[in-house]
Amino acid sequence: MTSADVARESGVSRTTVSYVLNDTTGTVISEQTRRRVREAADRLGYAPSVAARTLRSGRSDLVLCAVPDWPVGPVVDALLDHLSRELADRGLSVLVHHSRGQRPLTDLWRAVTPRAVVGFTSFTDEEEAGMRRAGIQVVATVLDEEPRRPGAFSVGQTQVGRLQAQHLAGAGHRVIGYASTSDPRLAAFAVPRLAGVREECRRLGLPAPRVHSVEVSAESGRTAVRALREEPGPVTAIAAYNDEVALAVLSGARAEGLQVPGDVAVIGVDDVAAARLAAPPLTTVSQSAAVQARFLSDSVIAALDGRPAPAHPTDVLQLVVRESA
Numbered sequence: 001m002t003s004a005d006v007a008r009e010s011g012v013s014r015t016t017v018s019y020v021l022n023d024t025t026g027t028v029i030s031e032q033t034r035r036r037v038r039e040a041a042d043r044l045g046y047a048p049s050v051a052a053r054t055l056r057s058g059r060s061d062l063v064l065c066a067v068p069d070w071p072v073g074p075v076v077d078a079l080l081d082h083l084s085r086e087l088a089d090r091g092l093s094v095l096v097h098h099s100r101g102q103r104p105l106t107d108l109w110r111a112v113t114p115r116a117v118v119g120f121t122s123f124t125d126e127e128e129a130g131m132r133r134a135g136i137q138v139v140a141t142v143l144d145e146e147p148r149r150p151g152a153f154s155v156g157q158t159q160v161g162r163l164q165a166q167h168l169a170g171a172g173h174r175v176i177g178y179a180s181t182s183d184p185r186l187a188a189f190a191v192p193r194l195a196g197v198r199e200e201c202r203r204l205g206l207p208a209p210r211v212h213s214v215e216v217s218a219e220s221g222r223t224a225v226r227a228l229r230e231e232p233g234p235v236t237a238i239a240a241y242n243d244e245v246a247l248a249v250l251s252g253a254r255a256e257g258l259q260v261p262g263d264v265a266v267i268g269v270d271d272v273a274a275a276r277l278a279a280p281p282l283t284t285v286s287q288s289a290a291v292q293a294r295f296l297s298d299s300v301i302a303a304l305d306g307r308p309a310p311a312h313p314t315d316v317l318q319l320v321v322r323e324s325a
Contacts, residue, residue: 001046010040015226017041063087065096065116066105067120069185074272075246076120077288080178082293083118090301106130107282121188137303139296153295155287157189161196163285163319164239165266169204171325176201177228177235178209187217190241193269197239210235216244218262221252221263229256236264237325243268243275243284249323251277265325269271280323291316 003067007014012033018147019027020037040046065083070076071182074120081082084094092115097108123131124136131138161255168176170251181190197209228235240246246268253260260266268275271286293312298310 001044005044006041006046010036062095063092064117066119067098069099075270077096079291079293082290083296086293086297118167138261139299155316157192157194160194160285162200165197165200170239172239175233175235176209177213177238178211179224179238179240179249179277180211182213182215192214214245214248216248218251221248222255223255225252238266240268243272246282260324267325271320283322283325284320286318286320288316
């Protein structure tokens, strides 16, 4: 359906249809005519063309979020949900591009003409320069490790591992295990988190953590717990890659007849909803999706308004202590 169809259906000109459906100010159109046009548009299922509106105004109301080939788990999902709500207050809509396959990002931003692009991982120099030449605001953020661009925001994943090890060592544990993820797509998070645990153990004079890969299943968790508890020196605490892996470890500990935290303590990452419902409730490191989303939305709006970027948040990582450790 086009605006011409709406004009014929409502008995007015296409110009009048355009004025009514775009809420154009400074026009004198009776309320009866406005109602007739809107009712005709509803009957016909007409929606204004986003592409045409973009061509007329020179910009869209879209913010493109470029997400790498990561599994969309609870944290990324919550971050995008918070970001969508924050930007909706400014009349902006979020479009998520989940990078899979070989299609370049260039094809997408040229097709949808976003007002801004938020990168959840680093862009190449060519990608960023091309977007800026097209008048698109680029907000650089890196969730997996240190940023390559000056001024880009990052969540230090090495610090996540350090916080886990600090808490376990502070509770008196001297032999620590690490339950890693088996998903190779998450290496950008898993490698620095494990590095953080290793660095903290070395700093505290503790043995290097014993590492075992874990799938998110009860049987895999049991296998990992059994392996990490083997002599000599069975671990008394396990730092898990994230809360999902930690929940598999909790299940495995129960299957082995172990008490948590009496026989073995467990700590995760992310503070997902299920962490609070675990038996026992899971100690974890939160990466506050709400704080990150607010910073990203403020960064987008500041860029669109030509204002300086907001200060980087300092309260993203928080240790949440519960009964498991």
